Amino acid sequence: MAEVNLKQVRKSFGDTEVIKGVDIDIDDGEFVVFVGPSGCGKSTLLRMIAGLEDITSGTLEIDGRVVNDVQPKDRGIAMVFQTYAIFPHMSVRENVGFGLTIAGVSRDEKDRKVMEAAKILQMEHLLDRRPSQLSGGQRQRVAIGRAIVRDPSVFLFDEPLSNLDAALRMDMRMEIAKLHKQLDATMVYVTHDQVEAMTLADKIVVLRDGIVQQIGAPMDLYHKPANLFVAGFIGSPSMNFMDVAVRQASAESVTVEAPALDPVTLPVASGEFAGGGGAKLGIRPQHLSVVEGNTGGALHGRVVLVERLGTETVVNVDLARGGNIVAALAEDRPLSVGANVALSFDPAQAHLFADA
Amino acid sequence: MAARSTLTQSNMAGWGFALPAFALLAVFIILPFFFAFAFSLTDQRLISPNPTRYVGFENYERLLGMNILRIEPARDDAGQIVRDANGDPTYPRVRTFTRNNPDLPHLQGMREWFGWRSGDDRVVVLARDVLFMKSLVNTLTFVIAIVPLQGGGALLLALLINQRLRGINAFRAIYFMPVVISIVVVSLLWRFIYDGNDGVLNNILHGLTLGAFQPIDWLGRTDTALASIIVMSAWQAVGFHMVIWLAGLQTISPTYYEVATIEGANKWQTFRYITWPGLRNTAVLVFIVITIQAFALFAQIDVMTNGGPLDSTQTLVFQAIERGYGKQDISGGSTIAVILFFVVLAISLVQRYLTRERT
Ligand SMILES: Nc1ncnc2c1ncn2[C@@H]1O[C@H](COP(=O)(O)OP(=O)(O)O)[C@@H](O)[C@H]1O
Ligand SMILES: [Mg+2]
Numbered sequence: 178m179a180e181v182n183l184k185q186v187r188k189s190f191g192d193t194e195v196i197k198g199v200d201i202d203i204d205d206g207e208f209v210v211f212v213g214p215s216g217c218g219k220s221t222l223l224r225m226i227a228g229l230e231d232i233t234s235g236t237l238e239i240d241g242r243v244v245n246d247v248q249p250k251d252r253g254i255a256m257v258f259q260t261y262a263i264f265p266h267m268s269v270r271e272n273v274g275f276g277l278t279i280a281g282v283s284r285d286e287k288d289r290k291v292m293e294a295a296k297i298l299q300m301e302h303l304l305d306r307r308p309s310q311l312s313g314g315q316r317q318r319v320a321i322g323r324a325i326v327r328d329p330s331v332f333l334f335d336e337p338l339s340n341l342d343a344a345l346r347m348d349m350r351m352e353i354a355k356l357h358k359q360l361d362a363t364m365v366y367v368t369h370d371q372v373e374a375m376t377l378a379d380k381i382v383v384l385r386d387g388i389v390q391q392i393g394a395p396m397d398l399y400h401k402p403a404n405l406f407v408a409g410f411i412g413s414p415s416m417n418f419m420d421v422a423v424r425q426a427s428a429e430s431v432t433v434e435a436p437a438l439d440p441v442t443l444p445v446a447s448g449e450f451a452g453g454g455g456a457k458l459g460i461r462p463q464h465l466s467v468v469e470g471n472t473g474g475a476l477h478g479r480v481v482l483v484e485r486l487g488t489e490t491v492v493n494v495d496l497a498r499g500g501n502i503v504a505a506l507a508e509d510r511p512l513s514v515g516a517n518v519a520l521s522f523d524p525a526q527a528h529l530f531a532d533a
Numbered sequence: 534m535a536a537r538s539t540l541t542q543s544n545m546a547g548w549g550f551a552l553p554a555f556a557l558l559a560v561f562i563i564l565p566f567f568f569a570f571a572f573s574l575t576d577q578r579l580i581s582p583n584p585t586r587y588v589g590f591e592n593y594e595r596l597l598g599m600n601i602l603r604i605e606p607a608r609d610d611a612g613q614i615v616r617d618a619n620g621d622p623t624y625p626r627v628r629t630f631t632r633n634n635p636d637l638p639h640l641q642g643m644r645e646w647f648g649w650r651s652g653d654d655r656v657v658v659l660a661r662d663v664l665f666m667k668s669l670v671n672t673l674t675f676v677i678a679i680v681p682l683q684g685g686g687a688l689l690l691a692l693l694i695n696q697r698l699r700g701i702n703a704f705r706a707i708y709f710m711p712v713v714i715s716i717v718v719v720s721l722l723w724r725f726i727y728d729g730n731d732g733v734l735n736n737i738l739h740g741l742t743l744g745a746f747q748p749i750d751w752l753g754r755t756d757t758a759l760a761s762i763i764v765m766s767a768w769q770a771v772g773f774h775m776v777i778w779l780a781g782l783q784t785i786s787p788t789y790y791e792v793a794t795i796e797g798a799n800k801w802q803t804f805r806y807i808t809w810p811g812l813r814n815t816a817v818l819v820f821i822v823i824t825i826q827a828f829a830l831f832a833q834i835d836v837m838t839n840g841g842p843l844d845s846t847q848t849l850v851f852q853a854i855e856r857g858y859g860k861q862d863i864s865g866g867s868t869i870a871v872i873l874f875f876v877v878l879a880i881s882l883v884q885r886y887l888t889r890e891r892t
Pocket of ligand 1: 218
């Protein structure tokens with residue numbers, strides 16, 4: 178069990194800086210997810226914690242000890258890779274016990290520890306198989322088993338579910354969540370999938386271009402995104418953004434307006450909007466609802482796309498006065514393409530961002 | 534579909550382009566292969582006024598015929614063993630058994646290959662064609678020595694070269710260079726290295742030992758000639774196999790090495806658990822190719838020793854050519870070629886079996 182602290186961590190490959198001064202504090206036993214678009218530096222950051230990449234500058238502490246120059250094997254970490262990286266020429270038993278073989282642990286102890294890990298992952302029956310006889314999910318289980326056997330204080334996962342199909346991914350996601358509860362270890366998990374991040378994390382770190390955008394609990398990020406990027410990245414479907422003009426700003430409210438939108442007053446602190454000018458209004462698709470009749474203040478438009486999921490109906494609406502908006506309406510709605518709708522939202526649930 | 538019609542059209546064109554090469558292959562490789570089988574069953578000569586006769590397996594018997602002869606020591610009239618000055622028994626000469634001996638017609642014409650003492654008796658292994666047997670043994674010695682030497686050396690170089698170091702490409706080029714030089718040229722050059730009087734090797738050894746080393750005629754002694762050729766041959770083609778190993782090394786996923794790093798594996802463990810298993814298919818290829826090439830040993834012998842001294846560097850291919858063209862005995866040469874074919878085939882199958890994928 179251990180804390181992990183990154184202080185002003187930077188990484189350059191040649192002249193290109195990939196990680197640009199990252200501060201993250203991970204508590205003991207916490208499940209932290211690094212999330213961000215592909216290429217933002219998540220894997221690099223994780224590999225720096227593992228010791229597979231040098232740290233160009235800054236300090237990395239695990240359990241209060243600076244480990245910048247400590248060998249990976251002495252950092253008390255174990256890593257699970259996206260491609261599983263289990264050895265095709267070894268049985269599952271040998272794969273899971275690989276670290277113990279390397280460490281020269283006695284046969285009895287190895288057998289015992291491998292069996293222990295296999296029990297946790299419910300794969301005792303697979304131990305004598307070859308990797309070629311396993312499904313993708315089972316292979317990933319073997320890779321996790323190999324990590325468990327190391328008895329690490331920090332587990333590192335680099336997109337462990339990306340090579341699995343959707344159904345299996347959900348199962349494994351739950352398995353990993355269970356594993357975290359059971360082992361009570363610190364886990365750092367990298368993914369580009371915000372659903373994985375939201376469901377697994379105690380704490381999410383949103384990264385973009387090697388810079389931390391926001392750190393917080395999943396619901397903090399959902400309800401109080403720090404900026405446009407986080408707002409757009411977290412939540413599915415993505416938040417709608419609309420260019421608006423600030424008409425009026427008082428201490429506790431800001432009134433905005435757009436061609437497609439009649440003036441609306443939002444209960445947000447005026448702060449950066451005090452000077453008027455442009456801003457971006459963010460409305461989550463889930464916060465839009467259909468209103469009957471020609472209600473004033475609503476967004477009017479024509480449905481161009483309908484996705485009926487049963488629990489939810491996602492409609493894409495071309496607004497009559499320009500622009501396009503996506504609404505996720507609760508329950509199944511028999512809307513059809515071409516229908517005219519009016520959508521409204523609760524100003525208290527809308528977000529306002531300064532123009533970038 | 535358009536794609537299909539272009540395919541069928543270009544198929545014809547493809548065959549057209551392949552035809553010249555295919556014809557050459559047929560005339561110089563495929564036909565001779567079958568001719569060799571046919572000739573080995575006849576008494577065909579290169580140029581001969583007599584018609585060719587079918588002789589069955591006579592050629593094979595003449596090459597492979599072997600026998601073991603137990604010779605009792607010579608005894609005097611009292612029945613006592615006659616001993617020489619050293620107290621060793623004396624024996625009747627082998628030729629008394631193999632030349633015109635009416636009691637032993639099956640030994641007619643055989644010669645002593647090697648022998649040993651067993652009690653007071655002497656056991657002699659007779660061969661119908663001792664020269665062939667010697668070349669068979671030399672060829673096998675060459676193969677057994679060169680497979681680990683060349684294969685292992687190439688792997689070592691590949692491992693060294695597979696690092697990201699400054700100027701590593703220069704080393705790659707240098708190690709590969711001998712491969713592009715003709716083996717005949719290499720053999721000629723190495724004659725200077727191995728020269729008995731003023732050879733480079735002798736000079737170096739002389740210098741290193743501060744003059745204590747006495748020059749050796751490396752190619753002129755029965756105990757060093759074959760070894761010298763082995764070392765040179767290994768050196769010449771090591772770069773080729775290095776490149777094959779290198780290709781194999783680069784197919785191993787770097788993630789495996791990262792797993793090893795995290796587990797704290799040392800260099801040997803990394804090699805044993807990751808690199809070597811990852812090279813299995815490459816190893817099969819390298820070892821079979823080296824084996825096949827080694828059995829074809831000819832040019833080095835032809836240029837450097839001509840099979841000498843005292844037949845210590847005779848090889849199967851050298852004998853096949855020597856007999857087929859030198860002695861105009863095409864059927865004899867063909868028979869050696871066919872035997873060689875089966876030896877190589879058998880060894881390749883065994884190697885494949887030993888390195889098969891176990892599930
Ligand atoms: N070994 C490397 N050499 C050079 N650039 C690299 C190397 N590894 C990663 N990068 C670059 O660093 C950036 C972040 O990569 P990565 O951490 O793998 O992103 P992510 O995992 O978030 O998709 C990318 O732009 C990538 O091209
Ligand atoms: Mg990545």
